[in-house]
Amino acid sequence: MSSGPSRKRSRRTSGPARETGAPGEDPGAGPPRAVPERVELTVGRIAAGGGCVARWPDGRVAFVRHALPGERVVAEVTSEARSYVRADALEVREPSPDRVEPPCRRSGPGRCGGCDFQHVAPAAQRRLKADLIAEQLLRLAGIDGAINVESVPLDGNSEYSETGLAWRTRVRFAVDRGGRAGLHRHRSKDLEYVEQCPIAVDAVNELGVTKERWVGAHHLEVASSGEGGPPVIAVDSGRRTLVDPPVLPAGIVANGRTVAGPTRTRYPVRGHVFDVSAGVFWQVHPRAAGLLGDVVLDWLAPRKGDRVADLYAGAGLFSVLLAAAVGTDGHVVAIERSGRACADLDDNAAAFDQVDIVRADVTPEVISQVLAATDLVVLDPARTGAGIRVMEALAGLDPPPRRIVYVSCDAASFARDLRAMLDRGWTLDKFRAFDLFPMTEHTETVALLLPPNDGSPDRRI
16 A cells, blocks of 8 residues: 655746636646546446446446446546546446445545445345356356355344444554545545544544544554454554654554554454464454354364464464364474564464474475475465465375365455366365455455365366
């Protein structure tokens, strides 16, 4: 995420400004910019990026945000390329029955870019996400089947599925040159200055970081566990100096240095307590860690004495849960490249001598050196996925792991990686998708992969 509005170079003039042009027009700005083109069109299927596909009058593909499949809208160009245009739906002439009034007044064309589906009923959001996943699996992995994106109620509150609000425990804000914090507008360096974010948990909103001045900061990230204890704010100021940071009921860590404690957020999961430092990855939905932990344990079905690998281990969620399952006769190797995450993992797994931590990138070379005779593997990479070479290395382990569980937050990178396994005889045995990012296009998916048996991969879900 960028640091805020770009600086504009000022230009001095040696005399008074020329009195030409319309009132309020910058006489030194050159010819006026053309008014963005607006057209009326009918939009089709959902596309990656949160927009719907349509056809512009000149034949180019159009990706139209703030629309729904089947709607007739008036759209305005926001950017364009030779083969496509991006546009916003400014007016809806024929609305979809799935359209609702956005609960956030900051959403809509030209406003905050954090949410894609504020205008969509929650149940319809999940159907759109299912369509996105199905399209990526078919196109990239050759998998054809119906997808169900599951609702994840907060604390058993059934009404959660009807709102999709107050779930985000970690929010990243950009900061402008004057020290004001805000959220980026869609595909823009401009900021939307918000008082509160409706999808954030109360503990984040009540802190009031956008009411303060963060002079010198590029961006900041507020994290709260929702389990009590103060939030922690991670500030990145790059080469600049953070000047007079606000005094808030929160921990503040600037560029890795403690300004005010605490420096870590605490998350209880399945009887274990995880301390996570500012800036270290943790799932943002309050129920995500426990839910994903349950599925991973269920599908890997670890036995006492198993040898397990946790790739992209982060602060150690799966490493700790699996260490408890395999017992002292088992072994868990956790591979993670971040030094701060490894430090957290070391603390979180302190009670388990059977956990070994390897600080390294996940590469084919590391897999061949570290994962010999591994029974089970779980991997939870970043949005870019593990990559084909890593998946080929996993598929080529001899003997192969008994089971591999792949946790993903991006359907396209997962489908690409899955294809590499399928082409080497592995089977997609189970697949689930969870709506852990309501109001956005994103989902979390979990897949169980089984090693080759008859050499004929099953490409159905």
